[in-house]
Amino acid sequence: MSDGFATRAIHVGQDPDPGTGSVIVPIYATSTYAQDGVGGLRGGYEYSRTGNPTRTALEECLASLEGGRHARAFASGMAASDVMLRAVVRPGDHIVIPNDAYGGTFRLVDKVLRHWGVEHTPVPLSDVDSVRAALRPNTRVIWCETPTNPLLNIADITALADVAHGAGAKLVVDNTFASPYIQTPLELGADAVLHSTTKYLGGHSDVVGGALVTNDDELAQQIAFLQNSAGGVPGPFDAWLTLRGVKTLALRMEKHSDNAERIVEALLNHPKVEQVFYPGLPTHPGHEVAAKQMRRFGGMVSFTVAGGEQAALEVCSRTRLFTLAESLGGIESLIEHPGRMTHASTAGSLLEVPNDLVRLSVGIEDGADLVADLVQALG
Incomplete structure (x- = not known):
């Protein structure tokens, strides 16, 4: 090998x-x-x-x-x-x-x-x-x-x-x-x-x-x-x-990670975003371990929205390039509300996710376009 x-x-x-x-x-x-x-x-x-x-x-x-x-x-x-x-x-x-x-x-x-x-x-x-x-x-x-x-x-x-x-x-x-x-x-x-x-x-x-x-x-x-x-x-x-x-995994993961880092930077500076979850952030509690065992920090980003569940749902409904859909890891960017979608089965359990949480699967489109789309959705 x-x-x-x-x-x-x-x-x-x-x-x-x-x-x-x-x-x-x-x-x-x-x-x-x-x-x-x-x-x-x-x-x-x-x-x-x-x-x-x-x-x-x-x-x-x-x-x-x-x-x-x-x-x-x-x-x-x-x-x-x-x-x-x-x-x-x-x-x-x-x-x-x-x-x-x-x-x-x-x-x-x-x-x-x-x-x-x-x-x-x-x-x-x-x-x-x-x-x-x-x-x-x-x-x-x-x-x-x-x-x-x-x-x-x-x-x-x-x-x-x-x-x-x-x-x-x-x-x-x-x-x-x-x-x-x-x-x-x-x-x-x-x-x-x-x-x-x-x-x-x-x-x-x-x-x-x-x-x-x-x-x-x-x-x-x-x-x-x-x-x-x-x-x-x-x-x-x-x-x-x-x-x-x-065959293209190596190329795609680099672009996914590049775009995710760009989006994280934009979310951190947005007044309507309360918390950003991304292991590439030095403030992430698992950052040191992630840096040790991961080559890059990947294309998945989650964040909570000021205004609670309704505000999170509205962000999910207003994006143009981020498609509202379950799943992840594709070339196209996706947005979802885990509490109502992929993690609905955890409702009422110890695994229940925050209702103001939004999850992004960051694709390989032009990073500037993705940032602009999220900013207008949050606005």
Whole structure:
């Protein structure tokens, strides 16, 4: 893995097709594969739920970008999350989750796994002592987001790995907000990395997907078994679209980060903005840790608006270039109200988000245009 990130993003798992010379990995739109005699598999493929060459190319590339030996692609980030937890958690076990976790993760843990006897405790992952205090003898997983969604809190991956492993648990890091270009949790001690590849990896808001990456051979076998058994796999066109997006990830993340920093500066100076959440700010409580484990600070920005929920909703409705929509990580800029949209499932819980919070997914448009759009929306 001596090649640089951008080189690996374009080449790993993506050699020219040996039959035709096609420079781009083909879309293998097939459900089954001819065998040379019973059990005589060509290239190891028998059925596309189990394996597909386009998906294999994506998985090999993602493993390389995260510095892992094994990667598995899924039909969505939540499908990947479900398999990850079922690979290591059994009825009666316990999970530690962030106290500001993504709403979909909280819904899976609280509304689905809880009914199968899996307990969970939300804690601020930036406070290692609180994490340690939340551990139980039956804790199997510390589930980490860093930065978190939508408050952009930062967790020290190396410190959490030490805590998890001291308790005999796994550390799983949702690396969706950062992307492997900005952060590689396996190198910091994580046991597995999760992605919603829908976001920065795909990068064009045109495909839904997920992925798991690990260096743990035993865990990789269990993930592969569940991927095939449960069947939540991406189709070949989805895998191809994601792989196409990955090729420009390095370029896009630099522009996302540049634009986000420009927007943060404008928000800090605006009288109608009460607080800005961005790990690149020296005043951010996790800035020192973020600077240590992240290459850049990413394209996600959140802020609170003077005037409460109604004022936040009005800002979301007045933008011209920022599209009011859920999701994130695409080339276009998005704005949303987490309390009413992506994090509505946390209402009334310990994970409920502030009702005056606005979340931005900063795209790669001209930065000056984006700043002007926000200023007029706030005005």
